[in-house]
Amino acid sequence: MSTQCNKPAVSVAEIRPELDRLRRRGFLRNMLSLGSLAMLTGCDLSTHSGVDAALEAILRFDDKVQAALFNRHRLAETYPASAITHPFRFNAYYAEWQVRPVPDNWVLNVSGLVTDRRPWTLSALMALPQQGQITRHICIEGWSQIGQWSGVPLGVFLRRIGADLSARYVYFKCSDGYSTSIDMASALQPQTVLALDFEGKPLAPQWGAPLRLRIPTKLGFKSAKNLEAIEVTNKYPGGYWEDQGYDWYAGV
Amino acid sequence: MDQRKARPAHPAPIRIMHWMGVYAMGCMIFSGWEIYNASPNLPFMFPAWTGLGGWLGGALAWHLSAMWLLFADGIAYLIYGFASGHFRRDLKPPRPSEVAHDLDAALCFRLKHRMGHYNAVQRVLYAGVIAAIILQVMTGLAIWKPVQFGWLTGLFGGYPIARGIHLTTMFGIVAFVLVHVTLVAIHPRTLKSMIVTVPTETEETP
Numbered sequence: 001m002s003t004q005c006n007k008p009a010v011s012v013a014e015i016r017p018e019l020d021r022l023r024r025r026g027f028l029r030n031m032l033s034l035g036s037l038a039m040l041t042g043c044d045l046s047t048h049s050g051v052d053a054a055l056e057a058i059l060r061f062d063d064k065v066q067a068a069l070f071n072r073h074r075l076a077e078t079y080p081a082s083a084i085t086h087p088f089r090f091n092a093y094y095a096e097w098q099v100r101p102v103p104d105n106w107v108l109n110v111s112g113l114v115t116d117r118r119p120w121t122l123s124a125l126m127a128l129p130q131q132g133q134i135t136r137h138i139c140i141e142g143w144s145q146i147g148q149w150s151g152v153p154l155g156v157f158l159r160r161i162g163a164d165l166s167a168r169y170v171y172f173k174c175s176d177g178y179s180t181s182i183d184m185a186s187a188l189q190p191q192t193v194l195a196l197d198f199e200g201k202p203l204a205p206q207w208g209a210p211l212r213l214r215i216p217t218k219l220g221f222k223s224a225k226n227l228e229a230i231e232v233t234n235k236y237p238g239g240y241w242e243d244q245g246y247d248w249y250a251g252v
Numbered sequence: 253m254d255q256r257k258a259r260p261a262h263p264a265p266i267r268i269m270h271w272m273g274v275y276a277m278g279c280m281i282f283s284g285w286e287i288y289n290a291s292p293n294l295p296f297m298f299p300a301w302t303g304l305g306g307w308l309g310g311a312l313a314w315h316l317s318a319m320w321l322l323f324a325d326g327i328a329y330l331i332y333g334f335a336s337g338h339f340r341r342d343l344k345p346p347r348p349s350e351v352a353h354d355l356d357a358a359l360c361f362r363l364k365h366r367m368g369h370y371n372a373v374q375r376v377l378y379a380g381v382i383a384a385i386i387l388q389v390m391t392g393l394a395i396w397k398p399v400q401f402g403w404l405t406g407l408f409g410g411y412p413i414a415r416g417i418h419l420t421t422m423f424g425i426v427a428f429v430l431v432h433v434t435l436v437a438i439h440p441r442t443l444k445s446m447i448v449t450v451p452t453e454t455e456e457t458p
Contacts, residue, residue, distance in 0.1 A: 058320070
């Protein structure tokens with residue numbers, strides 16, 4: 001599936017995400033800057049644990065505020081087809097040339113607080129009710145773009161597998177090593193879909209084939225691509241970016 | 253008259269709120285620069301050493317924490333400003349002719365500074381930066397919650413434009429800070445009046 005495998009060499013630009021990741025270790029590891037010195041005067045600069053803990057506590061408070069502001073019936077703005085962004089920007093925790101093909105014999109596994117744990121094939125998912133959307137994808141970095149997706153509303157799917165809808169979290173595990181999780185209220189918002197199509201065509205690998213989450217009420221990193229497992233749970237599952245310090249709720 | 257003479261140039265609540273605001277705004281600006289640098293949409297970046305947070309996640313943690321301090325400080329200041337008569341007395345909108353006169357005097361370094369009294373140029377600048385901070389909080393809410401506060405984001409012309417206004421207003425606030433700090437450097441006794449109690453200077457002409 002990958003058409004980019006015969007690129008000759010690796011440039012710095014291509015491995016920048018990896019280089020960036022090596023630099024981010026905790027909030028305050030690289031804090032000897034003007035900003036940090038100015039703001040932390042009076043704090044102990046040798047051990048940042050107190051400041052880190054304070055920031056993390058405030059982020060958890062922010063999550064509660066965001067959950068309170070969230071209204072399950074409030075819809076993200078939708079756009080006409082003419083507003084769709086071309087070309088659509090690729091984004092992942094790795095560069096586009098590292099996109100992996102769909103694993104052989106792919107199925108979607110279901111686990112946790114559900115009554116029906118049978119795995120789902122692509123054709124079984126395609127037989128469920130489908131819903132399309134043209135919405136704005138907003139990245140945590142600040143940029144945004146308008147795209148078109150369609151697929152199975154997650155609420156329809158969760159009811160179909162007999163999920164405990166009073167559970168707190170829905171966790172998504174991906175075949176590319178990525179993972180994320182969302183709150184149940186956001187999972188049941190009608191625009192949250194398990195997308196099978198992008199721009200009217202089945203998902204290509206770089207857009208999350210064969211199945212991705214599309215959730216326009218959260219920042220882009222929550223719309224996990226290349227899904228392979230969904231778990232309904234009450235235990236905080238975290239996620240790839242969340243574990244490194246991105247605000248978990250990440251609502252927009 | 254005695255009562256008026258006893259009034260400090262800056263009452264204690266103003267001084268406390270001023271320095272809390274300095275800290276909060278400093279956190280917001282420096283972490284904001286780090287957030288901008290994660291995906292610059294204009295052909296410039298802020299020097300990496302000026303950023304607060306070390307990386308995007310850290311910068312956002314600072315930005316989304318300091319916002320509460322800025323918000324609380326700002327609300328307290330507005331309530332105090334209206335309730336105490338500070339706005340009515342000190343930030344009365346000047347007539348254009350007053351502004352022209354005082355601006356001309358200021359640019360020729362002839363403008364007198366009397367402690368505890370704001371000239372027309374100061375009133376315009378202080379009212380302007382208060383308005384800019386209010387706009388900054390509103391555009392900040394618009395880009396933090398473009399779905400939940402969709403009406404507000406729509407008011408600013410949508411998410412990308414609201415983000416542009418948020419960046420532009422930051423430059424306005426930074427420009428104010430540069431002018432403000434320069435003027436404090438020219439009149440260092442004003443710095444003292446924002447730290448300890450210094451009496452208001454009486455009017456030269458009644």
